[in-house]
Amino acid sequence: MDMMSDKQKLEKLEKEFEEFLYIISHDFAAPIRHINGFVSIIQQDSKDLIDPDTNNYLNNISKSGDHLDAMLKGLLTLSRLNTRPGKKVDTSLKGLFEAVWERELRGIRPEEAILTIDDLPDYVGDEDRLMHAFHAILQNCILYRDPETNLKVDISCRCDGHMHAISIKDNGTGINIPSIERVFKPFYRAVPASAQPGLGMGLAIAKKIIEHHGGLIEIANLENGGANVTIYLPIESPDEKLAS
Numbered sequence: 001m002d003m004m005s006d007k008q009k010l011e012k013l014e015k016e017f018e019e020f021l022y023i024i025s026h027d028f029a030a031p032i033r034h035i036n037g038f039v040s041i042i043q044q045d046s047k048d049l050i051d052p053d054t055n056n057y058l059n060n061i062s063k064s065g066d067h068l069d070a071m072l073k074g075l076l077t078l079s080r081l082n083t084r085p086g087k088k089v090d091t092s093l094k095g096l097f098e099a100v101w102e103r104e105l106r107g108i109r110p111e112e113a114i115l116t117i118d119d120l121p122d123y124v125g126d127e128d129r130l131m132h133a134f135h136a137i138l139q140n141c142i143l144y145r146d147p148e149t150n151l152k153v154d155i156s157c158r159c160d161g162h163m164h165a166i167s168i169k170d171n172g173t174g175i176n177i178p179s180i181e182r183v184f185k186p187f188y189r190a191v192p193a194s195a196q197p198g199l200g201m202g203l204a205i206a207k208k209i210i211e212h213h214g215g216l217i218e219i220a221n222l223e224n225g226g227a228n229v230t231i232y233l234p235i236e237s238p239d240e241k242l243a244s
Helices: 006-045 052-080 093-104 127-143 177-182 202-212 238-243
Strands: 089-092 114-117 122-125 152-160 163-170 216-221 227-234
Touching: 006 052, 089 093, 089 127, 093 114, 093 127, 093 152, 122 127, 127 163, 127 202, 127 227, 177 216, 202 216, 202 227
Parallel strands: 114 152
Antiparallel strands: 089 122, 152 163, 163 227, 216 227
């Protein structure tokens, strides 16, 4: 009888899960591309024969295909966080926030938006994934800003026991109270898609990334409007940092 160790069983499960992800990403995505491709061919080859209503139906099919493809990619991103740990390096958390704001979010943030960052600790972590988490949080600050007020985002840090507590506060629209506990669920949206684009995956991915660093993430409404996202990351001793 073949007896596998716990490590071998875990490796076997991880391999099976990787194979499952490949099937989803390859075999499931192909029909979506085919549907959109055939819709495009019909619209191009029969544009003089298609009435406006039919053309509208075809456009909706294509949009739904694009949305399904985006949902699939988001689900794969979330799933791969469990199977592909990144290398931990000593990095500047303040530098990561600044890089996301200046480079990745330049195209969607209003010119009058102000980002203020207090001193943040250096941290040993997966730099790429932490940037992904910070991107999702800051992007939400931008997307859910108050249209009547210039956007302000303030980032600060304090010690909370054995944790760095990093607070990201904005003066946006805040979150409906019933939604607070659910905003970290995959595909959950606090507002309808017609009111705000996106899949509702950003905060779910951010939560998974922070948890993989041994931390947790919370969100709350502020009394004077806006929201406060708090990221808790473990404070490591010098010996633990050297061992990472």
